[in-house]
Amino acid sequence: MRSGKRILEEQYLEMRAKILALAADFDRIQRAEEGTATLADPRLNDLRACLHIVLTDEAPNRAERVQNLLSDKTPPPPYQSEKIRKS
Amino acid sequence: MKLIDPHIHCVSRTTDDYLFMSRCGVVAVSEPAFWAGFDRSSASSFGDYFHHLLDVEPKRAARYGIEHFSWLCINAKEAENVSLAREVIKLIPPLLSHPRVLGVGEIGLNKNTANEITIFEEQVEIAAQHNQLILIHTPHLVDKHKGTDIIISILKNDPRIRPERVLIDHCEEHTIRLARENGFWAGLTIYPVTKVTPQRGVDILEQFGPDMICVNSASDWGESSPSMLVDTLREYRRRGHSEAEATRVFYDNPCRFFGQSEKWTLK
Numbered sequence: 218m219r220s221g222k223r224i225l226e227e228q229y230l231e232m233r234a235k236i237l238a239l240a241a242d243f244d245r246i247q248r249a250e251e252g253t254a255t256l257a258d259p260r261l262n263d264l265r266a267c268l269h270i271v272l273t274d275e276a277p278n279r280a281e282r283v284q285n286l287l288s289d290k291t292p293p294p295p296y297q298s299e300k301i302r303k304s
Numbered sequence: 305m306k307l308i309d310p311h312i313h314c315v316s317r318t319t320d321d322y323l324f325m326s327r328c329g330v331v332a333v334s335e336p337a338f339w340a341g342f343d344r345s346s347a348s349s350f351g352d353y354f355h356h357l358l359d360v361e362p363k364r365a366a367r368y369g370i371e372h373f374s375w376l377c378i379n380a381k382e383a384e385n386v387s388l389a390r391e392v393i394k395l396i397p398p399l400l401s402h403p404r405v406l407g408v409g410e411i412g413l414n415k416n417t418a419n420e421i422t423i424f425e426e427q428v429e430i431a432a433q434h435n436q437l438i439l440i441h442t443p444h445l446v447d448k449h450k451g452t453d454i455i456i457s458i459l460k461n462d463p464r465i466r467p468e469r470v471l472i473d474h475c476e477e478h479t480i481r482l483a484r485e486n487g488f489w490a491g492l493t494i495y496p497v498t499k500v501t502p503q504r505g506v507d508i509l510e511q512f513g514p515d516m517i518c519v520n521s522a523s524d525w526g527e528s529s530p531s532m533l534v535d536t537l538r539e540y541r542r543r544g545h546s547e548a549e550a551t552r553v554f555y556d557n558p559c560r561f562f563g564q565s566e567k568w569t570l571k
Contacts, residue, residue: 219543280504284478288449294418297425298461
């Protein structure tokens with residue numbers, strides 16, 4: 218099994234590039250017309266919450282928790298087999 | 305090394321893609337019926353599409369030494385039109401005995417609407433009545449977890465459906481547990497942006513183990529590529545997994561799932 222240190226050596230430049238790309242994405246939005254107001258878009262707030270999971274939270278399964286944070290949590294519409302199961 | 309792409313939409317791909325797959329060792333593919341990128345205007349349009357899948361595409365694939373199998377259904381997106389969907393569903397049972405049909409798929413949900421769920425349940429009924437394997441399409445992005453949950457709830461509620469005869473496709477980090485813990489096969493679709501990257505795909509294989517997981521490219525008319533399958537294999541091997549382990553994931557697993565149909569000829 219590869220060590221964490223080795224994986225970091227292999228991946229670091231790619232990780233650095235990814236976070237720079239994201240930083241530049243936020244800058245590009247801000248520079249655009251109505252950009253500052255757009256920074257309050259709920260989708261960007263979701264991404265900020267994702268970054269909190271990635272960068273400041275030491276718990277594992279970050280990818281799974283980011284996926285869950287970005288998932289619709291409203292209840293499903295009623296459906297036939299659910300009615301049968303509950304009857 | 306021999307490979308299988310268990311989910312690819314060859315009707316949307318070029319002959320160069322067949323040539324690429326052949327050069328990379330792909331010896332068989334399976335092609336589920338799907339959304340063509342536009343809503344079709346009539347059931348007869350689907351009749352032509354099914355003819356393309358069953359009779360045209362296998363001949364095209366054979367020129368590159370690739371076995372081609374298909375799945376039939378109306379896809380989740382066009383299932384929103386319930387009356388059209390029901391006309392299309394009527395076309396399916398007589399075709400299920402075709403030697404290139406592995407089962408019903410890719411059925412599932414897109415936006416998790418009541419209409420989609422109705423048509424999904426009706427196609428599960430067709431599969432159950434005809435004892436067919438099922439290939440499941442799970443929704444994308446924000447809708448994936450909820451849709452996967454609904455789909456599994458419906459499948460588990462039907463005692464005729466055996467989970468080991470169902471593959472829940474497009475699983476990601478937050479849905480693979482749902483599929484695996486309920487006894488279903490799981491599919492990992494490797495897409496550059498909107499699904500799972502080769503690196504994340506291999507992360508999932510390492511975290512959950514290779515049992516009952518099939519890796520696919522789901523290449524279609526959008527930004528996607530048969531090379532995603534090979535790139536995932538390369539990443540798997542780069543991390544030190546042996547050729548035998550890779551063969552288990554990229555050849556044996558699809559053979560095991562598809563082999564539950566007597567029409568699947570590869571060993």
